[in-house]
Amino acid sequence: MAIWFKLVFMAVEAVYSISDLAGEFGVTTRTIRFYEEKGLLSPERRGMHRVYSPRDRVRLELILRGKRVGLTLEESREIIDMYKPGGxxxxxxxxxxxxxxxxxxxxxxxxxxxxxxxxxxxxxxxxxxxxxxxxxxxxxxxxxxx
Amino acid sequence: MAIWFKLVFMAVEAVYSISDLAGEFGVTTRTIRFYEEKGLLSPERRGMHRVYSPRDRVRLELILRGKRVGLTLEESREIIDMYKPGGxxxxxxxxxxxxxxxxxxxxxxxxxxxxxxxxxxxxxxxxxxxxxxxxxxxxxxxxxxx
DNA sequence: TATAACGTTGACGTTAACGTAAGCCACGGC
DNA sequence: GCCGTGGCTTACGTTAACGTCAACGTTATA
Structure with missing residues (x-):
């Protein structure tokens, strides 16, 4: 992730690159992209790059916690979906x-x-x-x- | 399972047919055979039919409990293996x-x-x-x- | 005695959750 | 100007845990 880019965002809100999160949680970038493919994550895009917010980070954390207790991605998604206000x-x-x-x-x-x-x-x-x-x-x- | 056959064993120890166990635990017979194929069960044979003992039943129970908490069959096997004395x-x-x-x-x-x-x-x-x-x-x- | 009901062994199909590889941008340092 | 480092997409491969036939033997029952 370009440095100038991080600087622009830092004052507003932390952002993470895909490899930031992959590194932090010990998963591959492929895994994170896969979760997006399945609709569990939807990070912003700046150009063609994915930009993850703290909220995205929390979601990933939830997904992985779900995995550890044996939930399927679908079940984790259901739980995650409960967090967003909706109705x-x-x-x-x-x-x-x-x-x-x-x-x-x-x-x-x-x-x-x-x-x-x-x-x-x-x-x-x-x-x-x-x-x-x-x-x-x-x-x-x-x-x-x- | 033939009745004469159950009677012969009843006095000694309860036995179950594959569909007995499948019915009781709500799984298919295929599933039970699959567990055997993977070495998690090894029921006796009378002719070509499988005959399950109470110990087999307990093992199946353990496997399914493992499944519910998200363990793989391999992990369940490891736990099951701890039950048999061995060394x-x-x-x-x-x-x-x-x-x-x-x-x-x-x-x-x-x-x-x-x-x-x-x-x-x-x-x-x-x-x-x-x-x-x-x-x-x-x-x-x-x-x-x- | 026929016929359904249950059991057996292959063998191939399926789904979830990624892995792996190819081919292509784009930026940053030398 | 080139090359290494990430990132992107597309697509095919893989593993676990069964499902789903097919083709057949055996047993209970009408």
Whole structure:
């Protein structure tokens, strides 16, 4: 990104080049362009170059967070779309609230699943530790997790 | 699954046909065979038919739980593999404990991500509700979550 | 005994989420 | 004036996780 260009914008609002964001979040530029292709991002254009705003940056963050918890891009998009105001009448707000309910419920189910997986792992941990304890009578290794 | 066959086994241990499990967990038989193909399941065979034990059932449950939280089949397999005892010396136990640590850490990161997504949704909910409150001065809708 | 219902093994098709490569601007430094 | 560094588009390749036949054997039931 040309320096003169950053300077022009700096006073107003931070901007990022595609490789800025790619570097910061550890993804490739291809990935970011792909998200745009899928309609999850829509940065400004200055000439033919993409220019990302802090809002774009936040969106990318949301997408990647969604990915980490196993959401599809489509699901992440749905969540992102909830952030932009959209409708201004009561019906729209209620519709949005319903969607929020739905997503929160889904996320809670996921947390339950994770908790159960954790319990299983905790079981394994216990078994390991007792087995190790029996292997050497004096227990000098102090592993534990909560 | 032939009835005589179930009867023979019932006294010993429950068994399930592939469609039993498919029906119970809401997946297709193809899916279950695919998991076997990938080495995540290995049911017995009676003739050419697959016969699933309760242990197989639990494994399938684990796989599907993994899926719901966004794990790949490979990651689910790793977790499943931790359940079967395997090694019996101290080194092996410590190696297993390390893996457990790793998986637990990953799951905790995921829970953090989910929590942050939830916070975002909660924000949206609040905005919606105040907006609705301003739309009709008397607030007769009592939506709230936690 | 026929016929539906269930099971088996291939084999190819499909979708999401990118990777990879080619070919082409445009700017900035030497 | 040239070349390296990014960026852009277009297009084809790839992997995971199944779906979807086809062609066939087996079992239950009318």
């Amino acid at each position: 201004n009448n009561a019906r729209q707000y209620h519709a949005l609230l319903d969607k929020v309910d739905e997503k929160q419920a889904a996320l809670e189910r996921q947390m339950d699943d994770i908790r159960e997986l954790m319990e299983g792992l905790q079981e394994i941990r216990k078994r390991c530790e007792t087995a190790l304890g029996e292997l050497n009578g004096t227990t000098f290794s102090s592993r534990s997790k909560t | 019996n010396n101290a080194r092996q136990y410590h190696a297993l404990l390390d893996k457990v640590d790793e998986k637990q850490a990953a799951l905790e990161r995921q829970m953090d991500d989910i929590r942050e997504l939830m916070e975002g949704l909660q924000e949206i909910r609040k905005r919606c509700e105040t907006a609705l409150g301003e739309l009709n001065g008397t607030t007769f809708s009592s939506r709230s979550k936690t």
